[in-house]
Amino acid sequence: MTRSCINRRSRTCCFLLLEAIEKEGTFVEDEFQAQVCLGWIHWQLGEPSLAAARLPKSIEQDFSQLDGTNKESAEWTKVCALKASYIKGQSQGRAGAVTDAVETFESGLPILSSASSSPKQSRELKTWTELYLTGFCMLSSLAI
Numbered sequence: 018m019t020r021s022c023i024n025r026r027s028r029t030c031c032f033l034l035l036e037a038i039e040k041e042g043t044f045v046e047d048e049f050q051a052q053v054c055l056g057w058i059h060w061q062l063g064e065p066s067l068a069a070a071r072l073p074k075s076i077e078q079d080f081s082q083l084d085g086t087n088k089e090s091a092e093w094t095k096v097c098a099l100k101a102s103y104i105k106g107q108s109q110g111r112a113g114a115v116t117d118a119v120e121t122f123e124s125g126l127p128i129l130s131s132a133s134s135s136p137k138q139s140r141e142l143k144t145w146t147e148l149y150l151t152g153f154c155m156l157s158s159l160a161i
Contacts, residue, residue, distance in 0.1 A: 027058055034058075046083050046094050049073065053097040056104055065108035076101045077124040080131075092142060095132040099145040102128060103152050110156050119160050122153040 034055045041048040052073050059068035073079045080098040102125030109118035129149060132142060 027062055031055060031058055046091065049079055049083060050094060050097045053101045056101060060104045060108070065104075065111050069105050069108035069112075072101045072105045075124075076105065076121075077127055080128050092135060092139060095128065095135070096139070096142050096145055098128040099125065099132055099142070099149050103145060103149045106156065107152055110152075110159075115156065115160050118156050122149070122156060125149065125153075 034051050038048055038051050038055070041051070052071060056068045056072040059065075059071055076098060080094070083094055102121060106118045106121040106125070109115075109121055129146065132138075132146060135142065138146075
């Protein structure tokens with residue numbers, strides 16, 4: 018499959034996700050997950066500034082509202098929140114906004130705490146936890 022074919026399919030997927038995000042009014046967890054998916058697609062396409070722009074503005078605040086409902090958030094929502102924090106922080110760091118990136122990673126610590134409290138963690142949750150921690154440590158060492 019050629020790169021242009023992949024990009025065309027990705028663009029179609031992005032358009033459909035944007036449309037779904039705009040129309041979603043009932044299931045806020047689905048909307049949050051779709052925003053993170055859209056950001057991840059841009060990240061995979063090597064478009065870190067678009068990735069950061071597509072992610073929720075306040076990931077931790079959005080997550081805490083989802084997690085603060087009388088039930089614990091689905092594990093996939095925790096994965097998405099960690100993924101979003103990692104991608105946004107890395108994107109900001111690559112753009113030279115190290116202070117903003119460190120703040121993004123710091124604001125994700127409550128998400129990490131919630132995710133790590135799960136008794137049985139999926140491979141996906143472990144992967145994004147490790148990426149988040151590694152990214153935060155590496156970026157913090159640059160900020161010193």
